[in-house]
Amino acid sequence: xxxxxxxxxxxxxxxxxxxxxxxxxxxxxxxxxxxxxxxxxxxxxxxxxxxxxxxxxxxxxxxxxxxxxxxxxxxxxxxxxxxxxxxxxxxxxxxxxxxxxxxxxxxxxxxxxxxxxxxxxxxxxxxxxxxxxxxxxxxxxxxxxxxxxxxxxxxxxxxxxxxxxxxxxxxxxxxxxxxxxxxxxxxxxxxxxxxxxxxxxxxxxxxxxxxxxxxxxxxxxxxxxxxxxxxxxxxxxxxxxxxxxxxxxxxxx
Amino acid sequence: xxxxxxxxxxxxxxxxxxxxxxxxxxxxxxxxxxxxxxxxxxxxxxxxxxxxxxxxxxxxxxxxxxxxxxxxxxxxxxxxxxxxxxxxxxxxxxxxxxxxxxxxxxxxxxxxxxxxxxxxxxxxxxxxxxxxxxxxxxxxxxxxxxxxxxxxxxxxxxxxxxxxxxxxxxxxxxxxxxxxxxxxxxxxxxxxxxxxxxxxxxxxxxxxxxxxxxxxxxxxxxxxxxxxxxxxxxxxxxxxxxxxxxxxxxxxxxxxxxxxxxxxxxxxxxxxxxxxxxxxxxxxxxxxxxxxxxx
Numbered sequence: 001x002x003x004x005x006x007x008x009x010x011x012x013x014x015x016x017x018x019x020x021x022x023x024x025x026x027x028x029x030x031x032x033x034x035x036x037x038x039x040x041x042x043x044x045x046x047x048x049x050x051x052x053x054x055x056x057x058x059x060x061x062x063x064x065x066x067x068x069x070x071x072x073x074x075x076x077x078x079x080x081x082x083x084x085x086x087x088x089x090x091x092x093x094x095x096x097x098x099x100x101x102x103x104x105x106x107x108x109x110x111x112x113x114x115x116x117x118x119x120x121x122x123x124x125x126x127x128x129x130x131x132x133x134x135x136x137x138x139x140x141x142x143x144x145x146x147x148x149x150x151x152x153x154x155x156x157x158x159x160x161x162x163x164x165x166x167x168x169x170x171x172x173x174x175x176x177x178x179x180x181x182x183x184x185x186x187x188x189x190x191x192x193x194x195x196x197x198x199x200x201x202x203x204x205x206x207x208x209x210x211x212x213x214x215x216x217x218x219x220x221x222x223x224x225x226x227x228x229x230x231x232x233x234x235x236x237x238x239x240x241x242x243x244x245x246x247x248x249x250x251x252x253x
Numbered sequence: 254x255x256x257x258x259x260x261x262x263x264x265x266x267x268x269x270x271x272x273x274x275x276x277x278x279x280x281x282x283x284x285x286x287x288x289x290x291x292x293x294x295x296x297x298x299x300x301x302x303x304x305x306x307x308x309x310x311x312x313x314x315x316x317x318x319x320x321x322x323x324x325x326x327x328x329x330x331x332x333x334x335x336x337x338x339x340x341x342x343x344x345x346x347x348x349x350x351x352x353x354x355x356x357x358x359x360x361x362x363x364x365x366x367x368x369x370x371x372x373x374x375x376x377x378x379x380x381x382x383x384x385x386x387x388x389x390x391x392x393x394x395x396x397x398x399x400x401x402x403x404x405x406x407x408x409x410x411x412x413x414x415x416x417x418x419x420x421x422x423x424x425x426x427x428x429x430x431x432x433x434x435x436x437x438x439x440x441x442x443x444x445x446x447x448x449x450x451x452x453x454x455x456x457x458x459x460x461x462x463x464x465x466x467x468x469x470x471x472x473x474x475x476x477x478x479x480x481x482x483x484x485x486x487x488x489x490x491x492x493x494x495x496x497x498x499x500x501x502x503x504x505x506x507x508x509x510x511x512x513x514x515x516x517x518x519x520x521x522x523x524x525x526x527x528x529x530x531x532x533x534x535x536x537x538x539x540x541x542x543x544x545x546x547x548x
Contacts, residue, residue: 080325
């Protein structure tokens with residue numbers, strides 16, 4: 001596993017995708033700063049980074065696995081390893097670690113942008129805003145939510161690239177999830193109110209973790225408590241990993 | 254070393270390899286020959302445990318299955334196209350798999366890749382990529398190397414270099430299983446032939462025995478051309494003239510020698526007509542086709 005991890009890290013860090021992902025995130029955050037007023041909510045949601053990180057991750061994750069098939073290097077990976085779990089898990093871990101780095105960069109950049117745009121006196125980190133929580137604790141809640149949702153997204157995109165075998169299709173699904181997923185989930189539950197106890201566990205609903213941990217009032221929209229939405233995300237991550245690995249084993253090289 | 258016993262390979266429900274059985278020993282250079290779609294690449298992938306199969310594959314007495322590849326630690330392979338990461342340099346591609354930097358450097362130098370090995374491999378020509386793919390397969394002194402069309406895209410100098418490298422590794426005990434459409438090139442290195450058609454192995458022989466078995470014509474030169482022609486005609490023995498030499502069927506050669514001896518005609522030359530591997534393979538495949546039609 002150690003060898004697989006170091007090999008995957010070596011490949012990942014030598015691809016342009018990783019640095020392009022970081023650059024894209026920073027540009028999108030700057031775009032958000034330039035086009036909207038800087039409010040406490042904007043800061044808590046890291047100038048839109050909470051929304052952009054899952055989309056960047058889905059593109060990077062599917063590209064990272066897809067390139068092994070495009071370059072036919074999967075063949076060496078498979079015949080040199082008896083334990084194919086190692087290949088799958090090593091890739092998954094590397095991309096999730098990348099999402100941690102993206103989140104940390106976004107947080108650091110948020111702090112820089114906030115102090116540059118509004119100074120340290122206004123919108124203070126210790127000021128109580130939503131639900132009597134400080135801006136700092138809301139930001140930390142969002143960061144945690146983004147990291148857990150990143151795991152959901154990485155496992156989902158790995159499963160999708162095995163299923164659809166087309167990078168562009170996976171990115172399309174990622175964009176749809178990022179922009180329409182939450183809306184669909186709300187509409188779905190509103191249409192079938194009696195089935196909310198069941199439908200609140202639908203995978204599209206899991207995206208609310210990125211907002212709910214910081215702002216518990218979102219629980220009224222997701223119909224899941226903080227604990228439930230964390231468990232839901234983790235369970236879906238396990239399911240996607242198992243299904244994705246099964247498809248990986250069956251996929252011909 | 255490698256023992257393939259009654260192996261059937263399936264893609265979906267279709268059986269692509271049918272009861273393949275053959276062995277490869279240390280230092281063997283086995284040419285895997287067959288028409289397009291015969292199953293060469295599938296057989297190679299099967300040996301590498303990359304397809305569903307039944308039967309038995311053992312490498313150094315260790316089983317190879319779809320889920321058990323431990324035995325393949327000392328096997329190198331180049332299947333279909335070189336497996337290269339385009340965003341890495343040639344050196345970095347090799348470093349991903351190399352256990353020993355000296356071995357890696359030696360391969361780079363022997364394959365003439367020194368000038369471009371530090372450049373990103375996405376800019377490599379087909380031949381440069383092919384050499385890098387061969388180098389990856391030969392890394393860490395493997396006991397068995399599987400090469401699928403290794404001469405693809407190589408120029409004359411590179412082809413000669415790869416051929417020498419294969420012979421050098423084989424002399425040190427590495428076994429090779431090589432498929433190539435350039436049979437003349439394969440003929441120069443292989444010590445054993447495995448001919449496959451429609452997923453079935455139809456020939457599995459040392460190359461010397463194969464050539465002896467399948468050569469069918471002899472060239473005959475005597476001291477007296479006209480008397481020899483007369484004797485052959487009288488005995489209704491078929492021949493074809495090639496200048497002042499007779500081309501006779503190999504199975505008649507002893508009978509003809511006896512006749513000429515009894516007439517005190519001296520033989521100047523009696524040699525097998527050299528046939529290239531391509532002709533022999535085409536003949537066997539044609540023969541198999543006509544046997545199928547008759548059946």
